[in-house]
Amino acid sequence: MPINAQILDNPKSDRVRRIADLTRSKGRERSGRFLIEGPQSVREAVTWRPDVVQDLYVEVSQALDHPRIVSSTLAKIVEKSQDATIYVHQCTGEVIRRISPDAQGILAVGNARAMRVDVADFEIDGGKSGDSDDSADSGKTLNIAAFWQVRDPGNAGTVIRAADAAGCDAVVFVDDCVDVLNPKVIRSTAGSLFHLPVLTMGTDEFFTWAAAQHMDVWAADVYGTPDRKPESLPTVLAGLTEVDDTTDRTDAADHAIAVESPASQGSRAVLFGNEARGLETEILRKCDRIVSIPLYGKAESLNLGTSAAVMLMSLAMSRHIETM
Amino acid sequence: MPINAQILDNPKSDRVRRIADLTRSKGRERSGRFLIEGPQSVREAVTWRPDVVQDLYVEVSQALDHPRIVSSTLAKIVEKSQDATIYVHQCTGEVIRRISPDAQGILAVGNARAMRVDVADFEIDGGKSGDSDDSADSGKTLNIAAFWQVRDPGNAGTVIRAADAAGCDAVVFVDDCVDVLNPKVIRSTAGSLFHLPVLTMGTDEFFTWAAAQHMDVWAADVYGTPDRKPESLPTVLAGLTEVDDTTDRTDAADHAIAVESPASQGSRAVLFGNEARGLETEILRKCDRIVSIPLYGKAESLNLGTSAAVMLMSLAMSRHIETM
Incomplete structure (x- = not known):
């Protein structure tokens, strides 16, 4: 259950920029990775193709003492992802939205090669x-x-x-x-x-x-x-x-x-x-x-x-x- | 064949503003009229429901001495409209685009009441x-x-x-x-x-x-x-x-x-x-x-x-x- 304790909160960081870059074909070609946006797509990827998913980015709120995933729907997807070796990164809403306006609180990065069918x-x-x-x-x-x-x-x-x-x-x-x-x-x-x-x-x-x-x-x-x-x-x-x-x-x-x-x-x-x-x-x-x-x-x-x-x-x- | 000789070229005119207003439900309610955008919709309206269509707005170019409808597709629709009592207004591209970015050179205004089926x-x-x-x-x-x-x-x-x-x-x-x-x-x-x-x-x-x-x-x-x-x-x-x-x-x-x-x-x-x-x-x-x-x-x-x-x-x- 590799959940990164550090919360990604800088929408201008290199890491965030690199992930956002996966929305463009050049970014995908360069890195061999691709972006999965939104609860439905991420849930299906984690459920049926966990071998493809490398990293998961989920929105947390910091209103209380410790970070909390913003909804039970998203929490369930994260829980499901822990059956496989998927790295979970907690992010602020700003970071998630910077990567994709279509994320609805959750994103995953997948391995493009693993999706290829010969x-x-x-x-x-x-x-x-x-x-x-x-x-x-x-x-x-x-x-x-x-x-x-x-x-x-x-x-x-x-x-x-x-x-x-x-x-x-x-x-x-x-x-x-x-x-x-x-x-x-x-x-x-x-x-x-x-x-x-x-x-x-x-x-x-x-x-x-x-x-x-x-x-x-x-x-x-x-x-x-x-x-x-x-x-x-x-x-x-x-x-x-x-x-x-x-x-x-x-x-x-x-x-x-x-x-x-x-x-x-x-x-x-x-x-x-x-x-x-x-x-x-x-x-x-x-x-x-x-x-x-x-x-x-x-x-x-x-x-x-x-x-x-x-x-x-x-x-x-x-x-x-x-x-x- | 009522084709208005005057070319509508002022995108800021009251007339243009009133037509553009039909994209909003308030504008439609106020006037009892509605907007039909683009060659396919206008052609089908003119062909099957000419009784509904009141005015037709088509893009002309003024490069030559006299105004010319910008494409033969649009000219055919205008020709078809002349079987019925539909007023044709020649417009600059700027006026057409001001009314609707989805017009592709042609627009019609219809009578909302004529569309109502009891x-x-x-x-x-x-x-x-x-x-x-x-x-x-x-x-x-x-x-x-x-x-x-x-x-x-x-x-x-x-x-x-x-x-x-x-x-x-x-x-x-x-x-x-x-x-x-x-x-x-x-x-x-x-x-x-x-x-x-x-x-x-x-x-x-x-x-x-x-x-x-x-x-x-x-x-x-x-x-x-x-x-x-x-x-x-x-x-x-x-x-x-x-x-x-x-x-x-x-x-x-x-x-x-x-x-x-x-x-x-x-x-x-x-x-x-x-x-x-x-x-x-x-x-x-x-x-x-x-x-x-x-x-x-x-x-x-x-x-x-x-x-x-x-x-x-x-x-x-x-x-x-x-x-x-």
């Missing part, structure tokens, strides 16, 4: 279960949410949170995306960054990896390619959850739907495009399926975060319906 | 179609997205956009919600505010209206009441899209699911709670069903905008699957 280390058996194997709950398949050139920190955080909610095994940021350790990204994940691995890969590397894992890549895209129109999500969902009962159906239109038996839901990555430009045709051509979210009203589009949530949650719910 | 005027036949009537596409049913005490302008806009995408017939803001004509709300709707009616009602008024329209009220809620646990969304969806094939099923668990034939999907309002506190038990007790969105990973929650999108889009897709 593809080779990503040990999930991605082998597609055979068509005759209907043990869909055997956990042998991978569910990946992949994002190509996501640039906005808020979007990046929101999609990581959506992938977490949908129970994805990992998120992959493909090609030139925003830095996952940008504080705005971390805040927007609402703690989800510490719940599932986030990998970064180049475009070719991503498709090579997916192929090696026997993973279908589905593009989430509205337009498709000149040769291939997207399939509509509800049609795809109907195919996924449909029991093979075509003989009972009389409506000829039903037969146009690709009926996929539940057991054939193997490993899958759903790839989303850039918030402004979507996915390039070259990339769409490499994908096994192109799926679009229908718009029923007059709205022209959904934003990236909403699209990811609707698509990933719908697919997750269809998987869970079939195994009920 | 429940009595809301003329959709809400009669529930009989169980034997399977013409689900006859348009006789109402699909409503209702939000109780939504307070954050960004959330309010996002949920209106989600309801639009899901093809809802109207949005209802129940009890004490943020002002729908707040500029931040309008921006966040991405034009959807002009695509579907947004009503405001008290809580009792909402339930009375729903009953009069023979409308089921479903609560979107994670916790439920002490006596009633929420049903999980995928279970509900499975019930909605399920063809009556229970005789083919052998799994006993299936029989626990309330199987609802597609034709019984009558008028429905889905009610979402406040972003921080959800729905009160008293309100939950008044709802016909309580439905929760499952979380498959470690995420603790989805935010209001995401929850609304997932729930409303899932229900919309299930309606469209059954009518395919």
Whole structure:
């Protein structure tokens, strides 16, 4: 339980300046560390990834004889951190606010390298279960949410949170995306960054990896390619959850739907495009399926975060319906 | 085509100050007018609700002999506005930016009263179609997205956009919600505010209206009441899209699911709670069903905008699957 007795009270000290510097990408690169702001993110980091957290900075009040953590919420997080080797530093409110206006009394500094996930280390058996194997709950398949050139920190955080909610095994940021350790990204994940691995890969590397894992890549895209129109999500969902009962159906239109038996839901990555430009045709051509979210009203589009949530949650719910 | 020849170039004029004042609720109350900012919102307002738009303010450059609208995007919106009686005022960039930093060269002033939707005027036949009537596409049913005490302008806009995408017939803001004509709300709707009616009602008024329209009220809620646990969304969806094939099923668990034939999907309002506190038990007790969105990973929650999108889009897709 290494709690530093000394209270950090000088907002102009070198130490405070160095920590505040982690809000900028240069500061993170230089030091190999990153900043985790606010009770929710710090609590999730301390709970799920204590190996990543190096130092914890918490606001104390000195109104009484001895320093006291300013709220029981923060005190609980500090207590939790003591299960691991995390150094706790008591700070004045001024110091905390100097480091980040979004701290709400608590901050942590993490080791950037510990957050890095190597593809080779990503040990999930991605082998597609055979068509005759209907043990869909055997956990042998991978569910990946992949994002190509996501640039906005808020979007990046929101999609990581959506992938977490949908129970994805990992998120992959493909090609030139925003830095996952940008504080705005971390805040927007609402703690989800510490719940599932986030990998970064180049475009070719991503498709090579997916192929090696026997993973279908589905593009989430509205337009498709000149040769291939997207399939509509509800049609795809109907195919996924449909029991093979075509003989009972009389409506000829039903037969146009690709009926996929539940057991054939193997490993899958759903790839989303850039918030402004979507996915390039070259990339769409490499994908096994192109799926679009229908718009029923007059709205022209959904934003990236909403699209990811609707698509990933719908697919997750269809998987869970079939195994009920 | 009333285009004012005079160019507004004084950012300190009374007129400019009065328009800028519409960003505040007091300014809107005093004048009965509201502000629409930016190309997307103004275009959608001019296209779908020209009756609401009174004046249009567009940025011109005076580099040449005569004033020119600064971009072809803006010129097209102005052209479109000339189908209706909308007064167009040419402004310098400085004037536009003084009114709103979010204008991107174009602004409109709307009539607040014209946006108001009276429940009595809301003329959709809400009669529930009989169980034997399977013409689900006859348009006789109402699909409503209702939000109780939504307070954050960004959330309010996002949920209106989600309801639009899901093809809802109207949005209802129940009890004490943020002002729908707040500029931040309008921006966040991405034009959807002009695509579907947004009503405001008290809580009792909402339930009375729903009953009069023979409308089921479903609560979107994670916790439920002490006596009633929420049903999980995928279970509900499975019930909605399920063809009556229970005789083919052998799994006993299936029989626990309330199987609802597609034709019984009558008028429905889905009610979402406040972003921080959800729905009160008293309100939950008044709802016909309580439905929760499952979380498959470690995420603790989805935010209001995401929850609304997932729930409303899932229900919309299930309606469209059954009518395919």
